[in-house]
Amino acid sequence: MNLILSIETSTPTCSVAIHQNGELIAQKLIVEEGGHSKQVTVLIDSLLQENGLNLSQIEAIAVSMGPGSYTGLRIGLATAKGLCFGLDIPLIALPTLKILAQGFRQSQQEFSQVRLLPMLDARRMEVYAACYEMEDLQEIQASKAVILDENSFADLQGTTLLAFGNGAEKWQNTCQHPDIQFVKSPLFPEAQFMGALAYDEYLNKNFQDLVSLEPDYLKEFMGTQPKNKSL
Structure with a gap:
């Protein structure tokens, strides 16, 4: 089955x-x-x-x-x-970002000739982002951590980019990119x-090794030091 x-x-x-x-x-x-x-x-x-x-x-x-x-x-x-x-x-x-992009493809069939820019919140003004072709999810830009400013993704121009995900929301008011449109869903x-x-x-039998596979964190975990408790 x-x-x-x-x-x-x-x-x-x-x-x-x-x-x-x-x-x-x-x-x-x-x-x-x-x-x-x-x-x-x-x-x-x-x-x-x-x-x-x-x-x-x-x-x-x-x-x-x-x-x-x-x-x-x-x-x-x-x-x-x-x-x-x-x-x-x-x-x-x-x-993960390809899964988010696939979610958009399944729910937003009216778009064509565009590229997808799924974005997940990574705290403050940082996001995890990637870029895919709408038609076949061919990877244009691999997943990476991006600190957002008005000129982010300036290297991706010439084709309409649809930005979505919970990371896109916080960039909408400051984005100056001429080709980006913001879409409300999916968020996750x-x-x-x-x-x-x-x-x-x-x-295609593209399976992973159970021993060696690790999550793709993209950046190191930044924990906080516990405060010293006075005796």
Whole structure:
């Protein structure tokens, strides 16, 4: 049946979905900041039960590999790896921004001859961004961390760019780019958008190594030092 389970945990939205031959069967989603570790396996179990399926029928696991939340990405990948190891099935890794771009393609069919600029918030005036062709999601500019100013993406000109995602919102008032249009949705990537991408990887046997694969964070984690407590 070519059933693929997809896991997306790169943002506060935690979602899982099942696709058959790239077509969506069902999705479960919850928005809870910091709740991925508690919710992802619960969502998977609930998704399978509600659709009369069990893990033994899943033929591959697809996971969002980043960029995004450090903790969320680690939880998603660890869950995917554990399932793949236990079930002896392949692991598929998908770029988070490509998933977001695919979500736009599925919901906004009226656009053509444009390029997509999915953007995820990376705190302050920084975003994670990439650029893709609308028609086939050919990569024009790879995922990278960008500090936004009025001249950001000046090297991408000559074709209409559609900017979307929760990172695009904070740039709309200061953007001076002549070719950029802002679109309100989708704001976040979701597992339901992963089906066609994952199925293509599955058919081409583009699988990942369970030991060596790490999330694509794009930048180093900047934690804060705990304050010294007085005795």
